[in-house]
Amino acid sequence: MEIRDVDFRGAALKKSQRPREWLPHVAVAGRSNVGKSSLLNWLFGRSLARVAKAPGKTRTLNFYLVNGAYYLVDLPGYGYAKVAKRLQAEWGRELERYISDEERLAGVVTLMDIRHGPTGLDLDLQSLLDEAGLDRVVVLTKADKVGRGQRVRMQNELQHRLGLGSRPMAISVRTGEGRRELVRRIDELVSQWCHRQLGD
Numbered sequence: 337m338e339i340r341d342v343d344f345r346g347a348a349l350k351k352s353q354r355p356r357e358w359l360p361h362v363a364v365a366g367r368s369n370v371g372k373s374s375l376l377n378w379l380f381g382r383s384l385a386r387v388a389k390a391p392g393k394t395r396t397l398n399f400y401l402v403n404g405a406y407y408l409v410d411l412p413g414y415g416y417a418k419v420a421k422r423l424q425a426e427w428g429r430e431l432e433r434y435i436s437d438e439e440r441l442a443g444v445v446t447l448m449d450i451r452h453g454p455t456g457l458d459l460d461l462q463s464l465l466d467e468a469g470l471d472r473v474v475v476l477t478k479a480d481k482v483g484r485g486q487r488v489r490m491q492n493e494l495q496h497r498l499g500l501g502s503r504p505m506a507i508s509v510r511t512g513e514g515r516r517e518l519v520r521r522i523d524e525l526v527s528q529w530c531h532r533q534l535g536d
């Protein structure tokens with residue numbers, strides 16, 4: 337369903353600060369500078385998520401209610417070198433806690449820069465999602481920055497390295513490529529979660 341209506345519902349670090357309604361969450365995660373804020377604004381059709389001028393600033397989980405039906409959750413960007421180790425560890429713990437204990441989490445959209453491929457932290461996140469048994473949509477950002485050959489090489493390499501059933505999708509906020517498919521994949525995560533709830 338097209339994203340018609342988006343409402344910022346708050347930022348949380350602790351569990352008690354998360355929204356209370358029993359609605360599914362789809363989280364969006366990636367390292368700092370991967371293009372996460374740009375992607376969220378592009379999905380929302382307006383600038384709600386700040387395009388970070390100082391990468392690594394977003395330390396909280398930010399909750400956006402979409403169409404009154406589900407939350408898109410902007411997870412803190414990881415791997416920004418200038419952030420103190422202690423703070424990195426604290427976010428890491430909160431991120432891990434959220435991924436492993438949030439029952440409303442329907443799945444995670446994981447972002448990687450199409451030019452660079454996965455970093456160690458990206459692979460750590462994938463393992464965390466494997467352990468938690470969570471569905472994911474792997475997205476390669478900034479597709480406009482590479483040619484066809486490099487794109488296909490990166491898609492094949494990632495599919496192989498992450499053991500994915502299909503090639504990761506490529507998007508570009510510059511050209512608009514991939515938006516419709518991404519919205520469809522998010523809808524799928526939401527409806528699968530809803531079906532599981534009915535089945536329980």
Ligand code: GDP
Nearest residue numbers: 368369370371372373374387388478508509510
């Ligand atoms: P975040 O730190 O992950 O939230 O990343 P930002 O959204 O702030 O983006 C980091 C940089 O990448 C900014 O300079 C964006 O303009 C740029 N960027 C994001 N998406 C794209 C894209 O699809 N194509 C191109 N060429 N640049 C992008």
